[in-house]
Amino acid sequence: xxxxxxxxxxxxxxxxxxxxxxxxxxxxxxxxxxxxxxxxxxxxxxxxxxxxxxxxxxxxxxxxxxxxxxxxxxxxxxxxxxxxxxxxxxxxxxxxxxxxxxxxxxxxxxxxxxxxxxxxxxxxxxxxxxxx
Numbered sequence: 001x002x003x004x005x006x007x008x009x010x011x012x013x014x015x016x017x018x019x020x021x022x023x024x025x026x027x028x029x030x031x032x033x034x035x036x037x038x039x040x041x042x043x044x045x046x047x048x049x050x051x052x053x054x055x056x057x058x059x060x061x062x063x064x065x066x067x068x069x070x071x072x073x074x075x076x077x078x079x080x081x082x083x084x085x086x087x088x089x090x091x092x093x094x095x096x097x098x099x100x101x102x103x104x105x106x107x108x109x110x111x112x113x114x115x116x117x118x119x120x121x122x123x124x125x126x127x128x129x130x131x132x
Contacts, residue, residue, distance in 0.1 A: 029059045040064050073118040073129075079106070102126055 030037040030045065036052050036059050037045040046064070051057040080087040088094060095110040102124030113119065113132035121128045 031059075038062050038064065041066060042068070042070065044068060071115075071117050073120055074112070074116045075120050077106070077108070077119050077121060097130060097132060099123070099128070099130060101128065106130075108132075 028039045030039065034049070035047060036049045037047050038059050039045050041064075048057070048059050048062060051062075052059060096107040097110065097113065099106050099108070099121070104123040106121065106123075108119055108130055110132060113130075117132055119130040121130055
């Protein structure tokens, strides 16, 4: 059962995680004063002048994803203790990323990290980014 669940989960993650990158096109390319920018979905401008001039790349053919900060990190993780409502049953099957550092232990459910990708955490005096 665990093998089937893991294979199913990995397949689902691959399908959900595969998105087609966007190609800017002429409407997303700005040319002014000898400089070239592409504009992503969030409106952020990325200068690509050097790529065009030095390497012959074309701004209209660049591909880009969602842009910076499109996936919100977990800045203040919330935890459940054993016995609290919503705490997983010991017989349950789920995947986590576990961290044991500087006297602190945490388990980050993969089902949550797939939606956020990064959890910012503090273990003693160490500031850590737990990424998936």
